Amino acid sequence: MARPARSARAALSADSVVDIALALVDEEGTAALTLSAVAGRAGVATPSLYKHVRSLGALRGLMSARVVDDLAGELGSAVRGRSSDEAVRALMTAWRGYVRRNPRRYTALQQAPGPHTAEAGERLIGIVHDALHAYGLDRSAAVHAVRCIRAATHGFAALEAEDAFGLLEPLDESFALLTRMVIAGLSTPTAAVSADQGGPDRPTR
Incomplete structure:
Protein backbone atom coordinates (compact mmCIF):
# COMPACT_ATOMS: atom_id res chain seq x y z
CA MET A 1 0.00 0.00 0.00
CA ALA A 2 1.41 3.39 -1.01
CA ARG A 3 2.35 5.77 1.78
CA PRO A 4 0.35 8.99 1.83
CA ALA A 5 2.23 12.04 0.59
CA ARG A 6 3.50 14.35 3.30
CA SER A 7 1.79 17.70 3.56
CA ALA A 8 3.62 20.84 2.41
CA ARG A 9 3.82 21.93 6.04
CA ALA A 10 5.48 18.69 7.09
CA ALA A 11 8.02 18.98 4.26
CA LEU A 12 9.06 22.51 5.18
CA SER A 13 12.28 23.32 7.01
CA ALA A 14 14.34 26.45 7.46
CA ASP A 15 16.53 25.36 4.54
CA SER A 16 13.59 24.71 2.25
CA VAL A 17 12.06 28.07 3.12
CA VAL A 18 15.36 29.71 2.17
CA ASP A 19 15.36 27.72 -1.09
CA ILE A 20 11.91 29.01 -1.92
CA ALA A 21 12.75 32.59 -0.97
CA LEU A 22 15.92 32.61 -3.08
CA ALA A 23 14.05 31.18 -6.06
CA LEU A 24 11.47 33.94 -5.64
CA VAL A 25 14.18 36.60 -5.58
CA ASP A 26 15.92 35.03 -8.59
CA GLU A 27 12.71 35.29 -10.59
CA GLU A 28 11.15 38.52 -9.32
CA GLY A 29 13.79 40.48 -7.41
CA THR A 30 14.12 41.44 -3.76
CA ALA A 31 11.13 43.81 -3.92
CA ALA A 32 8.87 40.78 -4.30
CA LEU A 33 10.16 39.11 -1.14
CA THR A 34 7.43 38.88 1.50
CA LEU A 35 6.46 36.13 3.88
CA SER A 36 3.09 35.80 2.20
CA ALA A 37 4.75 35.38 -1.21
CA VAL A 38 7.06 32.70 0.17
CA ALA A 39 4.16 30.96 1.90
CA GLY A 40 2.15 31.04 -1.31
CA ARG A 41 4.95 29.31 -3.19
CA ALA A 42 5.28 26.77 -0.38
CA GLY A 43 1.56 26.06 -0.50
CA VAL A 44 0.97 26.94 3.14
CA ALA A 45 -0.59 29.77 5.09
CA THR A 46 1.80 32.51 6.19
CA PRO A 47 1.62 31.58 9.92
CA SER A 48 3.00 28.15 9.04
CA LEU A 49 6.33 29.77 8.18
CA TYR A 50 6.87 31.05 11.71
CA LYS A 51 7.85 27.58 12.88
CA HIS A 52 10.90 27.87 10.61
CA VAL A 53 11.64 31.63 10.37
CA ARG A 54 10.65 34.15 13.03
CA SER A 55 10.22 37.11 10.73
CA LEU A 56 11.03 38.53 7.31
CA GLY A 57 14.20 40.01 8.79
CA ALA A 58 15.28 36.59 10.06
CA LEU A 59 14.57 35.09 6.65
CA ARG A 60 16.72 37.76 4.99
CA GLY A 61 19.52 36.87 7.38
CA LEU A 62 19.28 33.18 6.50
CA MET A 63 19.23 34.01 2.80
Whole structure:
Protein backbone atom coordinates (compact mmCIF):
# COMPACT_ATOMS: atom_id res chain seq x y z
CA MET A 1 0.00 0.00 0.00
CA ALA A 2 1.41 3.39 -1.01
CA ARG A 3 2.35 5.77 1.78
CA PRO A 4 0.35 8.99 1.83
CA ALA A 5 2.23 12.04 0.59
CA ARG A 6 3.50 14.35 3.30
CA SER A 7 1.79 17.70 3.56
CA ALA A 8 3.62 20.84 2.41
CA ARG A 9 3.82 21.93 6.04
CA ALA A 10 5.48 18.69 7.09
CA ALA A 11 8.02 18.98 4.26
CA LEU A 12 9.06 22.51 5.18
CA SER A 13 12.28 23.32 7.01
CA ALA A 14 14.34 26.45 7.46
CA ASP A 15 16.53 25.36 4.54
CA SER A 16 13.59 24.71 2.25
CA VAL A 17 12.06 28.07 3.12
CA VAL A 18 15.36 29.71 2.17
CA ASP A 19 15.36 27.72 -1.09
CA ILE A 20 11.91 29.01 -1.92
CA ALA A 21 12.75 32.59 -0.97
CA LEU A 22 15.92 32.61 -3.08
CA ALA A 23 14.05 31.18 -6.06
CA LEU A 24 11.47 33.94 -5.64
CA VAL A 25 14.18 36.60 -5.58
CA ASP A 26 15.92 35.03 -8.59
CA GLU A 27 12.71 35.29 -10.59
CA GLU A 28 11.15 38.52 -9.32
CA GLY A 29 13.79 40.48 -7.41
CA THR A 30 14.12 41.44 -3.76
CA ALA A 31 11.13 43.81 -3.92
CA ALA A 32 8.87 40.78 -4.30
CA LEU A 33 10.16 39.11 -1.14
CA THR A 34 7.43 38.88 1.50
CA LEU A 35 6.46 36.13 3.88
CA SER A 36 3.09 35.80 2.20
CA ALA A 37 4.75 35.38 -1.21
CA VAL A 38 7.06 32.70 0.17
CA ALA A 39 4.16 30.96 1.90
CA GLY A 40 2.15 31.04 -1.31
CA ARG A 41 4.95 29.31 -3.19
CA ALA A 42 5.28 26.77 -0.38
CA GLY A 43 1.56 26.06 -0.50
CA VAL A 44 0.97 26.94 3.14
CA ALA A 45 -0.59 29.77 5.09
CA THR A 46 1.80 32.51 6.19
CA PRO A 47 1.62 31.58 9.92
CA SER A 48 3.00 28.15 9.04
CA LEU A 49 6.33 29.77 8.18
CA TYR A 50 6.87 31.05 11.71
CA LYS A 51 7.85 27.58 12.88
CA HIS A 52 10.90 27.87 10.61
CA VAL A 53 11.64 31.63 10.37
CA ARG A 54 10.65 34.15 13.03
CA SER A 55 10.22 37.11 10.73
CA LEU A 56 11.03 38.53 7.31
CA GLY A 57 14.20 40.01 8.79
CA ALA A 58 15.28 36.59 10.06
CA LEU A 59 14.57 35.09 6.65
CA ARG A 60 16.72 37.76 4.99
CA GLY A 61 19.52 36.87 7.38
CA LEU A 62 19.28 33.18 6.50
CA MET A 63 19.23 34.01 2.80
CA SER A 64 22.30 36.20 3.16
CA ALA A 65 24.13 33.43 5.00
CA ARG A 66 23.31 31.00 2.18
CA VAL A 67 24.59 33.42 -0.47
CA VAL A 68 27.82 34.02 1.45
CA ASP A 69 28.29 30.30 2.00
CA ASP A 70 27.71 29.51 -1.69
CA LEU A 71 30.05 32.32 -2.72
CA ALA A 72 32.73 31.08 -0.31
CA GLY A 73 32.43 27.59 -1.77
CA GLU A 74 33.02 28.87 -5.28
CA LEU A 75 35.93 31.07 -4.26
CA GLY A 76 37.51 28.23 -2.32
CA SER A 77 37.34 25.97 -5.38
CA ALA A 78 38.72 28.73 -7.61
CA VAL A 79 41.84 29.39 -5.53
CA ARG A 80 42.60 25.80 -4.57
CA GLY A 81 46.11 24.92 -5.73
CA ARG A 82 46.90 28.53 -6.67
CA SER A 83 48.91 31.18 -4.87
CA SER A 84 50.01 34.81 -5.11
CA ASP A 85 48.87 36.75 -8.21
CA GLU A 86 47.26 33.68 -9.77
CA ALA A 87 45.15 33.07 -6.65
CA VAL A 88 43.99 36.69 -6.40
CA ARG A 89 43.08 36.77 -10.09
CA ALA A 90 41.15 33.50 -9.80
CA LEU A 91 39.38 34.70 -6.65
CA MET A 92 38.27 38.01 -8.17
CA THR A 93 37.16 36.31 -11.39
CA ALA A 94 35.15 33.69 -9.52
CA TRP A 95 33.50 36.36 -7.35
CA ARG A 96 32.44 38.34 -10.40
CA GLY A 97 31.28 35.14 -12.11
CA TYR A 98 29.03 34.24 -9.19
CA VAL A 99 27.38 37.65 -9.27
CA ARG A 100 26.90 37.52 -13.04
CA ARG A 101 25.11 34.18 -12.74
CA ASN A 102 23.08 35.19 -9.68
CA PRO A 103 22.57 38.96 -9.92
CA ARG A 104 19.28 39.08 -8.07
CA ARG A 105 20.06 36.74 -5.23
CA TYR A 106 23.36 38.55 -4.72
CA THR A 107 21.34 41.63 -3.80
CA ALA A 108 20.02 39.60 -0.85
CA LEU A 109 23.54 39.65 0.58
CA GLN A 110 23.73 41.73 3.76
CA GLN A 111 27.07 43.51 3.84
CA ALA A 112 27.04 44.10 7.60
CA PRO A 113 27.69 40.78 9.38
CA GLY A 114 24.75 39.53 11.39
CA PRO A 115 24.18 36.48 13.58
CA HIS A 116 23.25 34.31 10.61
CA THR A 117 26.03 35.45 8.29
CA ALA A 118 28.92 35.62 10.78
CA GLU A 119 30.13 32.03 10.36
CA ALA A 120 29.81 32.04 6.57
CA GLY A 121 31.41 35.49 6.45
CA GLU A 122 34.40 34.31 8.45
CA ARG A 123 34.82 31.41 6.03
CA LEU A 124 34.72 33.79 3.05
CA ILE A 125 37.22 36.20 4.59
CA GLY A 126 39.44 33.27 5.53
CA ILE A 127 39.57 32.18 1.89
CA VAL A 128 40.62 35.68 0.82
CA HIS A 129 43.28 35.74 3.54
CA ASP A 130 44.60 32.38 2.37
CA ALA A 131 44.88 33.69 -1.19
CA LEU A 132 47.13 36.46 0.14
CA HIS A 133 49.42 34.20 2.13
CA ALA A 134 52.25 34.19 -0.44
CA TYR A 135 52.59 37.97 -0.26
CA GLY A 136 53.96 37.74 3.28
CA LEU A 137 51.73 40.52 4.62
CA ASP A 138 51.60 41.18 8.34
CA ARG A 139 48.23 41.03 10.05
CA SER A 140 47.38 44.70 9.64
CA ALA A 141 48.42 44.82 5.98
CA ALA A 142 46.43 41.65 5.28
CA VAL A 143 43.29 43.19 6.78
CA HIS A 144 43.70 46.25 4.54
CA ALA A 145 44.28 44.03 1.51
CA VAL A 146 41.18 41.91 2.18
CA ARG A 147 39.08 45.06 2.52
CA CYS A 148 40.39 46.41 -0.77
CA ILE A 149 39.79 43.17 -2.65
CA ARG A 150 36.28 42.94 -1.25
CA ALA A 151 35.47 46.57 -2.07
CA ALA A 152 36.91 46.41 -5.57
CA THR A 153 35.37 43.09 -6.61
CA HIS A 154 32.00 43.56 -4.94
CA GLY A 155 31.72 47.11 -6.21
CA PHE A 156 32.47 46.21 -9.82
CA ALA A 157 30.25 43.13 -9.81
CA ALA A 158 27.33 44.90 -8.15
CA LEU A 159 27.50 47.82 -10.58
CA GLU A 160 27.70 45.42 -13.50
CA ALA A 161 24.67 43.49 -12.23
CA GLU A 162 22.70 46.74 -12.17
CA ASP A 163 23.79 47.65 -15.73
CA ALA A 164 25.37 50.77 -14.25
CA PHE A 165 28.27 50.89 -16.73
CA GLY A 166 26.90 52.85 -19.65
CA LEU A 167 29.91 53.38 -21.91
CA LEU A 168 30.79 51.03 -24.77
CA GLU A 169 34.25 49.88 -23.73
CA PRO A 170 34.24 46.10 -22.98
CA LEU A 171 33.62 45.31 -19.31
CA ASP A 172 35.97 42.33 -19.44
CA GLU A 173 38.80 44.71 -20.26
CA SER A 174 37.83 47.01 -17.40
CA PHE A 175 37.74 44.09 -14.99
CA ALA A 176 41.11 42.84 -16.20
CA LEU A 177 42.53 46.31 -15.52
CA LEU A 178 40.95 46.35 -12.05
CA THR A 179 42.49 42.97 -11.30
CA ARG A 180 45.92 44.14 -12.42
CA MET A 181 45.60 47.27 -10.28
CA VAL A 182 44.70 45.22 -7.20
CA ILE A 183 47.58 42.81 -7.77
CA ALA A 184 50.01 45.69 -8.30
CA GLY A 185 48.82 47.25 -5.06
CA LEU A 186 49.49 44.03 -3.16
CA SER A 187 53.14 44.34 -4.15
CA THR A 188 53.43 47.82 -2.62
CA PRO A 189 55.58 47.71 0.52
CA THR A 190 53.64 48.34 3.72
CA ALA A 191 56.02 51.19 4.61
CA ALA A 192 55.10 52.99 1.40
CA VAL A 193 51.39 52.68 2.20
CA SER A 194 52.03 54.06 5.69
CA ALA A 195 53.93 56.99 4.22
CA ASP A 196 51.09 57.75 1.80
CA GLN A 197 48.77 57.96 4.81
CA GLY A 198 51.02 60.34 6.70
CA GLY A 199 52.56 57.61 8.84
CA PRO A 200 55.28 58.15 11.45
CA ASP A 201 58.09 58.24 8.86
CA ARG A 202 56.51 61.10 6.94
CA PRO A 203 57.80 64.56 7.86
CA THR A 204 55.19 66.95 9.13
CA ARG A 205 54.91 70.66 8.46
